[in-house]
Amino acid sequence: MLLAERRQAIMDRVLATSRVVVGELSAEFGVSEETIRRDLEWLEQEGVAMRTYGGAVLKHSDQAPPPYATRKNTNVEGKVAIARLLAGMLQNGDTLMVDESSTALFAVRAVRHLKELTLITNSLNILQEVSSQDSWHIISTGGRLKPDIMALVGPKALSTILGYHVGYAVLSARGVNTQLGIADSSDEVVEVKRAMMAAADRTVLLADHRKFDRAGFVSLGRLEEIDQIITDRPPPEEWKKRLEDSGVKLLCRSEQAQS
Numbered sequence: 001m002l003l004a005e006r007r008q009a010i011m012d013r014v015l016a017t018s019r020v021v022v023g024e025l026s027a028e029f030g031v032s033e034e035t036i037r038r039d040l041e042w043l044e045q046e047g048v049a050m051r052t053y054g055g056a057v058l059k060h061s062d063q064a065p066p067p068y069a070t071r072k073n074t075n076v077e078g079k080v081a082i083a084r085l086l087a088g089m090l091q092n093g094d095t096l097m098v099d100e101s102s103t104a105l106f107a108v109r110a111v112r113h114l115k116e117l118t119l120i121t122n123s124l125n126i127l128q129e130v131s132s133q134d135s136w137h138i139i140s141t142g143g144r145l146k147p148d149i150m151a152l153v154g155p156k157a158l159s160t161i162l163g164y165h166v167g168y169a170v171l172s173a174r175g176v177n178t179q180l181g182i183a184d185s186s187d188e189v190v191e192v193k194r195a196m197m198a199a200a201d202r203t204v205l206l207a208d209h210r211k212f213d214r215a216g217f218v219s220l221g222r223l224e225e226i227d228q229i230i231t232d233r234p235p236p237e238e239w240k241k242r243l244e245d246s247g248v249k250l251l252c253r254s255e256q257a258q259s
Contacts, residue, residue, distance in 0.1 A: 001029065007039050008076075014049050016210045018058040025055075078208040078232035079103050081253040083110035085230050086170065086204065092116055094167050097196040098126060100151030100189070101172035103206040105129060120164055122152040122192055139164075146188060153188040161195040169193075169200035175214030176207055176239075181223055183216020190218045202227045209233040223248055 001009075006029050013020055022040070026033045040056045043049040049056040082103060087110040090096070094114070098104045100123035108126050111117065115135045121127060122141040130138055143157030171193050174184045182205065184190050197203045203226040212235045223246035231252045234240070243250050 006031070007042060010039050011043060011048055012210070014043065014056060014058050019055065020049075021055040023054070079106040080110075081232040082206050082208060082230050083107040085251050085253065086206065087111045090114060090117075090168070094118070096168040096170055097121065097161065097164075097166050097200060099123065099171045099193055099196065100125070100149050101206070103172040103208065104170055107170055107206060118166070120161065120166065122157050124150045124152070141192070149189070151189070151192070153192055157192055158195045161192065161199055164199055166200050167202065169196040169203045170206065171196060171203065172206045173211065173220055174216040176205075176211050176229075177213055177215060180216055180219040182220040182226065183218060184220050185217050187218055190220050193220055197221065197225065204228045204230060207231050209235065212236070212239055222246075
């Protein structure tokens, strides 16, 4: 395994479990403990983890998600798979609202071949990404900048969103769990996503496999309030049944490959 691949795998592990142990990582990846310590030092410099005696812990709590640059480079393969599945659903001329999530950025990249798409977003990163899409109708929500996620929030953003009606709300979240349903990191972020859900005919949640049973801080909504979940790996059987009972359509890479 290449250095970059190992460090990406360790980063994914920290984000998923909040804690890693040097000895366990050394055995798993077949490298020395000193090599793992250098990897953890790199993670600390990236702002993802804080080294402890014998390992490292996630630096950010559920209430404060990792920096956008870190999230964008986490589980890239899974996000690309999710984005491709979404792209297969959309057509020229569709209208959609897209949130500020890193997964949504990959989704937008995957549909750049479409024409006459109407895109409404509160994400400055996505606005920059699609600025050269000449045939698209691109609308910013406006609002107050939330610098840690490079997103626009607040009353102005909500007012803009609720002034439109679109076919799809394409969202991600911090976690999907039995306590809060769909959960995210802050009230301001959740307000914008709820408004997008209210303005759309269909809500599609982009959630890689790490999001199931992950905690959050604020409830975004019940499972019954979304129409579809797109994920990169099949969730546990109990989650499949829960989604089915809630009327949520599940789309994932492996199931599509079998069909």
